[in-house]
Amino acid sequence: MKNILVINTGSSSFKFQLIQMPTEKVLASGLVERIGQQNSEIHYSSQGYSGTREQQVPDHSIALRAVTDLLMSPDKGVIKDATEITAIGHRVVHGGTTFSKTTIIDKKVKKEIKALFSVAPLHNPPNLTGIEVAEEVFPNARQVAVFDTAFHSTIPAKAYKYAIPNHLTEENHIRLYGFHGTSHKYVSEKAAQSIKRTDSKIISVHLGNGCSITAVENGKSVDHSMGFTPLSGLIMGTRSGDLDPSIIFHLVDKLGYSLKEVNELLTKKSGMLGLTGYSDLRDIETEAQKGNRECKLALEMNAYRIKKYIGSYIAAMNGLDILVFTAGIGENSGTMRKLVCNNMDFIGIELDEIQNNLRSKESRVISTETSKVKVMVIPTNEELEIARQVDKLV
Template identity: 85%
Template sequence: MKNILVINTGSSSFKFQLIQMPAEKVLASGLVERIGQQNSEIHFTSEGYSGKQEQDVPNHSVALKAVTNLLMDPEKGVIKNASDITAIGHRVVHGGTTFSETTVINDEVKQEIKSLFSLAPLHNPPNLTGIEVAEEVFPNAKQVAVFDTAFHSSIPAKAYKYAIPNKLTEENDIRLYGFHGTSHKYVSEQAIEKLGKSDSKIISVHLGNGCSITAVENGKSVDHSMGFTPLSGLIMGTRSGDIDPSVIFHLVDKLGYSLKEVNEILTKKSGMLGLTGFSDLRDIETEAQKGNRECKLALEMNAYRIKKYIGSYVAAMNGLDLLVFTAGIGENSSTMRNLICENMDFLGIELDPSKNDIRSKENRIISSESSKVKVMVIPTNEELEIARQVDKLV
């Protein structure tokens, strides 16, 4: 038996699971959310405890140390000391062209992850922090990186290339990479199992603070909304998603912003935060229900962008068998799912309102009996997928 600690550091959250492999038994799990905000919360569940505590969590380093203390707590915890951990699987967002598979971490790997900071500024830095803190706390455990970009290595050139001089693609690796790959891989495999056939056409919609959508044909990623970095595509918590590149030149040349300021605006001050003043969709939905026009419009814009991607991927695959919603918003927001799927009957997508309103942690169909395309909510389990890959490697 191996105890594998899986660390998944998002842009504003820190998820973890301690999984006993190969039995796939979860010994402990939890979430640190709203990192860097005043109302941070630590959720922790083990066999003998389930609860949450409010704590000041200014950064990801503090988050990991707090989780480690809980894991080794005499009453709440599940391990006695650090040596009980066999390996640690780290979700790393950007692997560039260097990494297309799960990799044991050494100094060279860490340096490569660091070199990609500029391409994933919200993610690779906390990913590397998680690795470095884990090395300190668990010095005897094998550290392993699982890259978000790996699942998208199957995307064909017609989809991953940009219409820029070939030299920039060939010599500077400027291309679409794709992200949230571990999540899209997990839920698409669950969807294929539900369909009972491998020759399938699936669209996986991952909606959280970061959002992305993937076209999955016969189990392989064939197109994806994020590109060179996790900035493009759908509207996100603080990221703009797709935008005319000329806006950047206008901000710099005409309005006097520096490139650093523009990068800050597009990655940390745009998206739902820029539109509403809130980055958390729960707050935005609450305000929209109160009649806040900006919040109502932002929800409509968010859904409209997703609709356009769904339509384009149906065209690209010449069909669709199953539409999947996953991640925090995709799994829990019936409002967003309804906004996305309404008026999509031409494409054979029709929700059952009563099924859509059900809250559950189980895989479930939420489409109507007459819907030609099945619509499902499949809770993602990136941690289990990472543990499986780490287990194979170590």
């Protein structure tokens, strides 16, 4: 038996699971959310215990140390000391062209992850922090990186290339990479199993603080909304998603922004935060219900952008069997799912409102029996997918 600790560091969250392999038994799990905000919370569950506590968590380093204390706590913990951890699987967002598979972490790997900070500024830095803190706390464990970009290595050149001079793609590796790959892989495989066919056309919609959408044909990623970095595509918590690149030149040349300020604006001050003043969709939905016009419009804009991508991917794959919603918003927001699926009957999407409004942690179908396209909510389990890949490697 191996105890594998999976660390999944998001831009504003820190998820973890301690999984016993190969039985896939979860010994402990939890979530630190709203990192860097005033109302941070730590959710922790282990055998015989489940609880939440409010705690100021200014950064990811403090989040990991708080989780480690819980894992080894005399009353709530599941291990006595660090030597009981065989390996630690780290979700790393950007692997560039260097990493296309799960990799043992060494100094060279950490250097490459750091070199990609500029193209994944919200993710690779906390990913590396998680690795470095884990190396200190668990010095005897094998540290393993599982890259979000790996699943998207099957995207064809017609989809990953940008219409820029070829040498920039070939020599400087400027191309679409794709992200949230571990999540899209996990849920698309579960969706495909539900129709018991090897040939399938699936669109996976991952909606969290970061949002992305993937076209998956016959089990392989063939297109994806994020690109060279996790900035493009859907409207996100603090990221703008798609925009006219000339806006950047206008901000710099006409409005006096520095390039650093533009980067900060588009990655940390835009998206739903820029539109409403809130980055958490729960707050935005609450305000919209109170009649806040900005929040109502932001929800409509968000859903409209998702609809456009769904339409384009149906065209690219020449059809659709299953539409999957996953991640924090995708799994829990019936409001967002309804906004996306409304007026999509032309392409065969019919939502069952009763099923859509049910709250459940289980995978489920939320479309009507007559819907030509099966619509599903599948809770993502990136941690289990990471644990499986780590187990195979070590």
